[in-house]
Amino acid sequence: MPDAGVGPLVALARRLVLALGALVAAALLVYVQRDGYRDSNGTPLGLVDAFYYATVSLSTTGYGDVVPVTEAARLWTILLITPLRLLFLIVLVGTTVELLTERSRQAFRVRRWRSRVRDHVVVVGFGTKGKAAVDTLLGDVAEPDRIVVVDTDRTRLDAASALGLVTVRGDAAQSSVLRTAGLPHASALIVAVNRDDTAVLVTLTARELAPAIIITAAVRETENVHLLRQSGADSVVVSAETAGRLLGVATTTPNVVAVVEDLLTPDAGMSLSEREVEQSEVGGSPRHLRDIVLGVVRDGEVHQIDAPAVDALERGDRLLFVKRVTPTTKGAASR
Template sequence: MAKGSWRRLRRLDERLTVQPSYALVGVLRIPQGQAGPMRIISRRIAIAVTALLVASVVVYLDRDGYRDVQGDRLSFLDCLYYSAVTLSTTGYGDITPISEFARTVNIFVITPLRIAFLILLVGTTLEVVTETSRQALKIQRWRSKVRNHTVVIGYGTKGKTAIAAMLGDEAVPGDIVVVDTDRAALDRAAAAGLVTVHGDATKSDVLRLASVQHASAIIVATSRDDTAVLVTLTAREISPQSKIVAAIREAENQHLLRQSGADSVVVSSETAGRLLGLATTTPSVVEMIEDLLTPDAGLVIAEREVEPTEVGGSPRHLRDIVLGVVRNGDLLRIDSPEVDAVEAGDRLLYIRTAGH
């Protein structure tokens, strides 16, 4: 496709990034930093019931200072009824305080409880009404501050597993943004404390809403290879500096991902096939590979800078088990003649114990 045609197509994208924050509520969700709404409402209901019971007990202890329209002595149920209609400001007038002490108690006890009761109920109502405004403010604040985060396209098996690996490597959930068209998947991601964006990641505005232009890494974990190519191409156009890692099913599409701008490409079908083949003859090798790929237990593959005391030495004779050397952005195997001696600025891929 010609570059001019590509840019014209990009202009057809829905302009999400120029929408006001309140219009993005439901599209972009920021994880809650506090208790959920049901817990808040339940707590407030409990406080309201407590205030009602306190008022009922106060009236019951001074029940002789009250009179109902029939002149009968008040029961606790009558006191509860009186407290309910009084705190809610209904005030039918069928039960009234007649003694000076009862009226004094009404002024200094029942009236403050009534005010607190109303503030509680009105506050809960206002909070529900202003939830959209509060979410819009959080979205505006997040968009202005988010930097160096990771954007994951697709929350299927591959995307979810990739995020689990990052979290096991001590990544912060709030620094991970998930983009997907499946609302059920996004609900699960939001429940895990991740930022979510609902939309088609092949559209540049959806990716801009996820702030890919400020992301340090982008993981493309879509279910289709052609979608992965288009997402990678769009993401690379928006963010030339971000590291893009993409997963595909078929190896024949690997060069397309590379040409689209992916820094690393994982062929899921071939990788799974190799592990299946190894498992038939050397199952312990597969078990060891699984252990190395699990960041929160056993042995893990890590990367670190070369220490000054290690410069000039052989990577085979270091205290760590070195698997490879990253030099000028290229990965060199440990048996490569170029890495007979490590140099300043090299990075080592080595095996360490999880948690160390």
């Protein structure tokens, strides 16, 4: 779970500095009053002896080989050494208690999140493809805490956590990792890993855990598309060949690529979207609507707008259309 605050190494370093400061202060106090202390060997106290006494005193070990014998030394021990001892113990014990408390608090937050979160999106892989997918989801007004990123790379997970996303570190091909991400209660899964064989394993595992979830996967090679579909993917995007086609089109008609990029970028300009047919549009033709309709979804199947089967819109149809995105409507989804 994302949590803003001081990093663990910085917090630990601060506590170590505070503990060492207490130790040095106690040693200097003893050294200044060294004439009031007696060594069991009868030798005068040096700086090392002062640090030794401060160490065993603050840690409450107390071997008794160095003891205060004058009233002034004992008074210094009461007024200064004892508070430093308490400070030293609070720092050490407090660090341990805080670590255990933080683990318990984090475990409680995870259990509470898993108990209440529903219909979230799980993104496997936070590389270039996964990050672009998350940016699109956030552009569609998705709440960051309803997006879970699963990856094995700590740097990528830190980047996802910085965006306010929930992160899970582990191999998504393992069912236990996907359960930790709450996959059985998720509405969609995006598989954006770098290897096609890994994408197949993740899809198989996810489909077994959540038979009704919508799975979208990216592959590098077209020949692996049928493997993803057989594994249970609802949609498969061929990343390498799609980029290659755009490169080929750009050599002859670069303006077409500019329009495609505009459609695929949700921030501004035009964007592809989907909405349900309104009551006033039932019975009409999708070619005569105010929106630029590209297709009609009926019973889970996509039809072109000139297909005879969708010449008359029916209740329950969904329209795939081009939406104009402005700064005031950025991310607003038509319903």
